Amino acid sequence: MYKIFSLLLIILVGSVVANVHKFKIRSNHTERAISSLIHGTNIVLDIILQFGIMDTCGHLCDLVTEKTGSALLGLVCTVGCDFLGIEEFAKLMQSADIDPIYYCETIKLCPINDDGDAKFKSFTILPSRAQTGSTIDVDMVFVTTNGTGTGEMVIMIQTVDKIPLTSGFLSEAKKPGTYGERITIDTTADPDCDPSREQCELWLEGTYNVTVMLCNGQCGSHHPHTTLYDTGRGSFTLYEE
Structure with a gap:
């Protein structure tokens, strides 16, 4: 159940990060989609402001499904609301800054x-x-002596053209041991990127600095159960024929 729900959270309720651009990348982790935690929270808040706190979780989350058009987001709402109770769930949503890992931890x-x-x-x-x-x-x-909590691995790339690139991946809780990870970066320019609407990474000649953070909880979160375990750094250079 934990793994299934974690995947739903990562797919549906990834946090929105300002001035950060996605890029083509592969990993053996599930990538956190740039999606609808803030949107979903705002939907719940709008419903509460419009109708007051609902009498049941089913009523509230049915409205979330209706307004978002997402049955899965409605399911995420239902699981959390049923666990916490309608009043505590409303308080959590009103905090307006929850992250998907903290949300998952809160509902146990x-x-x-x-x-x-x-x-x-x-x-x-x-x-x-x-x-x-x-x-x-x-x-x-990486090596863990005491095991890890549910966390995140984040990769950041300092590019030649100064466009910030970052991507985050769910890191499930692990037992003590040694673990290998691989992240693959595709340095082909994204043909679907529209330069009239957003900055497009062109992967120019030059040196690219890479930073990977391994965290307990969501990297950079101020919520409980959040720690930066370690940081890895390196670089690569691109050239043209």
């Missing part, structure tokens, strides 16, 4: 480990020099 579906730890044992970027349009692999190995 995501494990918490405040004594967890994780340290990178190795951090390698290959190839370190490649032609534009190539794929770049970020290979990491």
Whole structure:
């Protein structure tokens, strides 16, 4: 149940980050979609302002489904509301700054480990020099002595043209041990990016600095059960023929 609900959260209720651009990337984790936590929270708040606190979770979450057109978002609402109760759920929504991992932990579906730890044992970027349009692999190995809580892995790339790139992935709670991870970066320009509407990463010649953060909870969150375990850094260089 935890894994299924976690996937729903990551797919449906990823947080919105200002001035950050998505890029083509692959990982063995589930990517956090830039989607509707804030939108969903605003829908709930609008319903509460318009109708007051509903008499039942079913009534409230049916309206969420109706207004968003998303049965899955309605399900996320229902699971949380049924667990917390309608009044506590409304209070949580009114905080307006919840993140998907904290939400999952609050309704007791995501494990918490405040004594967890994780340290990178190795951090390698290959190839370190490649032609534009190539794929770049970020290979990491980290060790945890006490296990980890439900968390996030975030990759950030400092680009030549100064367009900030970032992507986040759910990291499920882990037992003590050694774990390998790989993130693959596609340096082909996105043909679907419209420069008249947004900044488009062109993957120009030059050096790209890569930072990966491994966190307990959502990286950068001010909520409980949030810790930066470790940070890995490296770089790669692109050239044109």
